[in-house]
Amino acid sequence: MKFLQDLMFNKIRPNFEKGGKFEKYYPAYEAMETFAFTPPHATHTGAHIRDAIDLKRTMFFVVIALIPSLLFGMWNTGHQYYLSIGEFTGLADGLVDKLIFGAIRVLPLVVVSYVVGLGIEFGIAVVKNHSVNEGYLVSGMLIPLVLPSELPLWMAAVATAFAVVIGKEVFGGTGMNILNPALTARAFLFFAYPTKMSGNMVWIPQETGMATVDGYTGETLLSQAYNSSAGSNFGDIAYNAAGQPFGSLADTMWASFWGWIPGSIGETSVFAILLGAAFLLYTGIGSWRIMLSFLVGGLSMSMLFNAWGANAFMAVDPVQQLLMGGFMFGMVFMATDPVSAAQTSTGKWIYGFFAGFLGIMIRVFNPAYPEGIMMGILFMNVMAPLIDHYVVQANINRRMKRAKVATA
Amino acid sequence: MPKNVKIRRGADIKLDGAAERIKGDIAFPSSFAIKPTDFHGLTPKMVLKEGAEVKAGQEIFHDKYNERVKFTSPVSGEIAEIVRGAKRRILEVRIVPDKDQKFESFDVSDTSSAEKVKQLLMSSGFWPMIKQRPYDVIANPESKPKSIFVSAFDSAPLAPDYDFILHGDKEAFQTGLNALGKLTDGKVHLNSRPGASADTVFAAANGVEKNTISGPHPAGNTGIQIHHIDPINKGELVWTVNAQSVAMIGRFLMTGKADFSKTIALAGSEVEKPRYMTTIIGASMKTLTDGQISAGDNRIISGNVLTGDNAGAEGYLGYYHDAVTVIPEGKEPQFLGWLAMNFNKFSLSRAYFSWMMPGKKFRLNTNQNGEDRAFVMSGQYESVLPMDIYPVHLIKAIMTNDIEKMEVLGIYEVAPEDLALCEYACTSKTPVQEILRGGLDLAQKELG
Numbered sequence: 001m002k003f004l005q006d007l008m009f010n011k012i013r014p015n016f017e018k019g020g021k022f023e024k025y026y027p028a029y030e031a032m033e034t035f036a037f038t039p040p041h042a043t044h045t046g047a048h049i050r051d052a053i054d055l056k057r058t059m060f061f062v063v064i065a066l067i068p069s070l071l072f073g074m075w076n077t078g079h080q081y082y083l084s085i086g087e088f089t090g091l092a093d094g095l096v097d098k099l100i101f102g103a104i105r106v107l108p109l110v111v112v113s114y115v116v117g118l119g120i121e122f123g124i125a126v127v128k129n130h131s132v133n134e135g136y137l138v139s140g141m142l143i144p145l146v147l148p149s150e151l152p153l154w155m156a157a158v159a160t161a162f163a164v165v166i167g168k169e170v171f172g173g174t175g176m177n178i179l180n181p182a183l184t185a186r187a188f189l190f191f192a193y194p195t196k197m198s199g200n201m202v203w204i205p206q207e208t209g210m211a212t213v214d215g216y217t218g219e220t221l222l223s224q225a226y227n228s229s230a231g232s233n234f235g236d237i238a239y240n241a242a243g244q245p246f247g248s249l250a251d252t253m254w255a256s257f258w259g260w261i262p263g264s265i266g267e268t269s270v271f272a273i274l275l276g277a278a279f280l281l282y283t284g285i286g287s288w289r290i291m292l293s294f295l296v297g298g299l300s301m302s303m304l305f306n307a308w309g310a311n312a313f314m315a316v317d318p319v320q321q322l323l324m325g326g327f328m329f330g331m332v333f334m335a336t337d338p339v340s341a342a343q344t345s346t347g348k349w350i351y352g353f354f355a356g357f358l359g360i361m362i363r364v365f366n367p368a369y370p371e372g373i374m375m376g377i378l379f380m381n382v383m384a385p386l387i388d389h390y391v392v393q394a395n396i397n398r399r400m401k402r403a404k405v406a407t408a
Numbered sequence: 409m410p411k412n413v414k415i416r417r418g419a420d421i422k423l424d425g426a427a428e429r430i431k432g433d434i435a436f437p438s439s440f441a442i443k444p445t446d447f448h449g450l451t452p453k454m455v456l457k458e459g460a461e462v463k464a465g466q467e468i469f470h471d472k473y474n475e476r477v478k479f480t481s482p483v484s485g486e487i488a489e490i491v492r493g494a495k496r497r498i499l500e501v502r503i504v505p506d507k508d509q510k511f512e513s514f515d516v517s518d519t520s521s522a523e524k525v526k527q528l529l530m531s532s533g534f535w536p537m538i539k540q541r542p543y544d545v546i547a548n549p550e551s552k553p554k555s556i557f558v559s560a561f562d563s564a565p566l567a568p569d570y571d572f573i574l575h576g577d578k579e580a581f582q583t584g585l586n587a588l589g590k591l592t593d594g595k596v597h598l599n600s601r602p603g604a605s606a607d608t609v610f611a612a613a614n615g616v617e618k619n620t621i622s623g624p625h626p627a628g629n630t631g632i633q634i635h636h637i638d639p640i641n642k643g644e645l646v647w648t649v650n651a652q653s654v655a656m657i658g659r660f661l662m663t664g665k666a667d668f669s670k671t672i673a674l675a676g677s678e679v680e681k682p683r684y685m686t687t688i689i690g691a692s693m694k695t696l697t698d699g700q701i702s703a704g705d706n707r708i709i710s711g712n713v714l715t716g717d718n719a720g721a722e723g724y725l726g727y728y729h730d731a732v733t734v735i736p737e738g739k740e741p742q743f744l745g746w747l748a749m750n751f752n753k754f755s756l757s758r759a760y761f762s763w764m765m766p767g768k769k770f771r772l773n774t775n776q777n778g779e780d781r782a783f784v785m786s787g788q789y790e791s792v793l794p795m796d797i798y799p800v801h802l803i804k805a806i807m808t809n810d811i812e813k814m815e816v817l818g819i820y821e822v823a824p825e826d827l828a829l830c831e832y833a834c835t836s837k838t839p840v841q842e843i844l845r846g847g848l849d850l851a852q853k854e855l856g
Contacts, residue, residue: 034779038745041776042738046824046841047714047831048707049421049565049735052753052760054778055835056746058785061759133781175782175836283759287787343786344798392801396816399796403641 009033027125031132059134061285065276066141066333070110072272073265074102077149080262081205083242086213091260102149105205106265109144112153116160117143124169135174135181135339139163142182142333145266146326146374147189148202155193159185179381180340183374190374198369203262204241215243220262221252221324222363226370228312235317249317256323267329277332286336289345290352294331297356298322305364313364321360330359330373340381344391351387355380412602413636415623415794419756419829421565423713423735424769427673427682429572434685437695440483441491441500441724442468447536449545449849452479452498460487465512465532465666468501476549480533482668482689484510500724503690516664522590529587529657532666536727537653538591541634541646543852544823553592553647555638558585560600560610560651563628564712564828568673568730570651571607572684577655578609584658585616588649599633609655623794631826635795640820652730672725676709676734677771678702691725696732705737707774714828715841738775746778753777756792756833781836789840792829797821799830803840806847811854819851 015021016029033039035056043050078098079091088094117140125132143160167184168177190197200218212218218241219227225234235249241262246252255261259269267273280286302318309315322328335341335355342351355377362372444452452469456462462481471477481487485505493499514532519525526549529535538556540547547553560570574581589596595617600610602620610618619637626632630648640646649657652670659667668689675682678701687696693708701708709716711729719725725732742748754762754770762770789799797818805813824841831840 037741037743038775038777039779040739040741041779042707042774043776044718045839047828048709048716048718048733048774049423049713049772049832050775050777050837051757051833051835052750052755052762052777053757053833053835054746054837055781055784056778057759058835060746131779131781135784173782175784284757285759338786339784341786343800345787345790348787388801392798392817395796395798399641399816399818402639406641406644 009037024129025126027129027131028122031122031125034131055134058285059137061283062138062280062333063141065279065286066138066145066266068272068275069145069266069269069329070106070141072259072269073145073149074106075099076259076268077102077105077205077265079260080203080241083240084204084212084216084218086242089242101205105149106144108153109147109149109151109156109265110141112156113143113160114140116157117164120161120164120169124173130173133174135168136164139168139181139185142266143185146182146186146264146329146334148197149205149265150202151189151196155189155196159189159192162188175339177339178385179378180334180337183334183378183381186374187378190369194369203264213242217241217243218262220370221256222370225313225316225324232312234312234315234320249320253317253320253323256320264326264329267326270323270328273328273332280332280336286332287338287341287348287352289348290336290341290355291331293349293352294335294356295322297353297358298327298331298360299356300353301357301360305360313370325363325371326373327356327359330377331356334374334377335380340384342384342387342391344388346394347384347387347391350391351380351384354383410617411619411637413619413621413633415621415627415632415636417791417794418563418624418626419792419833420563420624421713421754421772421832422767422769423565424677424771425675425679425682425734426566426769427568427675427684427731429569430683431671432674432681432683432685434687435695435698436505437687437691438504439488439692439694439724440481440485440503440505440688440690441692442479442482442503442690443500443724443726444469444479444498445500446727447479447546448845449543449852454490454498454501456487458487458490461485462487462503463510463512464668465514467531467533469498471546474549476527476530477535477546478531478533479536480512480666482533484508511665511667514660514664514666516661519587519590519661525587525590525661528661532660533668534653534657534660534666537649537657538588539648541631541640541648541823542820543848544825545852547645547647551645553594553645555594556588556592556596556647556649557630557634557637558588558596558598558616558649558651558654559628559630559633560598561628562712562730563625564714565625566673566675566682566731566733567628567712568671568675568684571610573652573671573730574609574655575607576609577659578612580658580662581609581651581655582613582615582658583662584649584654584656585613587657587661588647588654589615591647594638597633597637599630599637601627610651626792626794626826626829629823629826631821631823632794635797635821642815642820644820650728650730653728670730672696672729673731674700674734675731676713678704678706678734678736687725689725689727693719693721693723693725693732696725697721697734701734705739706734707737709733709735713772714832715825736771736773738773740775756788776837778835778837780838783836783838785835788833788835789827789830792833793827795821795826799827799840802847803827803838803843806843806850809850811851814847814851815855819847823848 078101082088163185302321305314359373359376451472453472491500710719710726
């Protein structure tokens, strides 16, 4: 490794150091070097030993947790396409074809997200002369996974730029942002280009001149639940994108759990998401408090709606409600962002509960579009500092009370 | 009523090289130093010049703002050098010891009143062993604390075992406790681990409130103990004294001889035979570590790995330290280190495998294991600080110089050592102890 280090860094380092030719690009150089070799920084103040964990590993582990969703998303993109043209309609058929087709659709989005996002991060780091933060490693993977596979690449690029600049850098970069950057990108697209983010035609890849099979709708389950007439039983009428009924609630749940239904790239498979969740919980990087309270919040709202039952969407089985759409993805990967979530333990319970609770509420009440998890989480991102404020204030009040007792 | 406290949050970092419970022999150090920098916030006023002869217990400098608090030589000899740093700040006063040690003698026949005890301790150089909370500085002799805390154990990694160090010092320890008892109207709290077969020196102590506290480090820190047993409110003072210092004070009050010898642990993965040894405050590291540590780039720490000072091979044992810890420096870059398995690294998170090896003792180096970043992760500090305090919010209040916030968030109750584990655990490598010390200084200046 020594020769590699000499070759790659030691020779060119003087150019980037103070007085070197490319002195002002030092942050960009440093990011590259520390990525390849953990820096030889020894502790100089305080504790002489430090925990082995650092932000690079933390962020990279979240990316690992996202890989099942990414792979499944690629397959599902291909699967939905072949389903729409009536080929390889069986789940096990054409695995390689589906993966390749999906990869061709999905990977460009991933590349665009990373190139644009990291480009801006490096640029800002150079201009402001601070080191590049690893936070974008995760955002860069989250952004494509919450987009429909049919989104034009330039829109993804614009949304990414918006998220990084307005969502994060204006506040001072990773660690200072109020909103989850990946959700900021999605919210931007949602309001700027609604026709590309909702409706029935954005979830399934379209090829020019392709003929869809008879009865094909491309409708997501959420859209079906939203549009079904009052009094109908969702479990009995739900159908897949090709218009074939699932037959029963159990089968609908089964399909939602495994994820061979239309939806954003990474959100459909609850199974893949739970694999990621297991990894995050095992390593302790994802907050179990937020995940659990989010689940409880979503379930509570769904059950309340169930009891109310004013329309078919409210009457959807609570478990089915949580398996559909972006609920699970939001719970595991979005709500748990440590920067935009509440930071105190008590705060995390409140934050997670209401993010899930409001997510389902907005999903069902939203007059324009049958999903609300993104809004629920973004709203609670904004509320998180307020929650923390009151939690900390309670601590302060306890201390004040103790002081009064002591002086009395 | 004695309290039995159980704490759950915290962490024991298991390091290789714990001192074996035997006392080794060591040559009489060839050089000593008394370092004004050991006493935070002190402005020293020199009394003696280079070349002067001193006896053990004779004043070398005193506190510029309180002449009664004197800092004395730990040995007899000649003041060889006064080492100064930037702005002529005095860093070290080096003393070359005599062959035959001569001690200043004090009349200790009357220790009946607080004032007499104080006067004796201040004139002999033992007073700085008493520290005060808030602010973690030398106790102000004009004040009166509501209670005094002595911890009978140190829970830090590779920390010395006071049961072993003080074994047989029952009388001196009790004399020290009695003297402390005169300095407060409240109680003297002696806190030990429950169930542990505490040495008779602690078990037999009387005239004190004996509490127990169980759990991982920092259970042994007086800051944590105070928080759970008799918390500090605004305007209140608590004094703390290290267990061995109590015995040293006691020994002085029994004999009148300014004897600064103490038992320290020589520990750490780079020490060939980690064990205890008896030496004197301010002894040179050269003598303490000569021929005892492995070759290579090592960090010689006066104190423990979390809170000690980087003394270096040419440095001296700090006034407050009961251990010398030697660990390897970590200045080697590692290829894709953030990705590697790193079975030899320790982490409180489960992103490494160390949590699966609960029995393993780690040989950790001084690598920072990452770069400085803004706060990103949450909950890490809280999980290693067993206090009802929000450490991240406190640190942020200090970073923004928000004194009112610091005050209500509990800055009176903490010392840098209490948050050392937060610094250890921090993913963003925030220099917590340094920031907290800055906050304490600011609070002391503004709030008094």
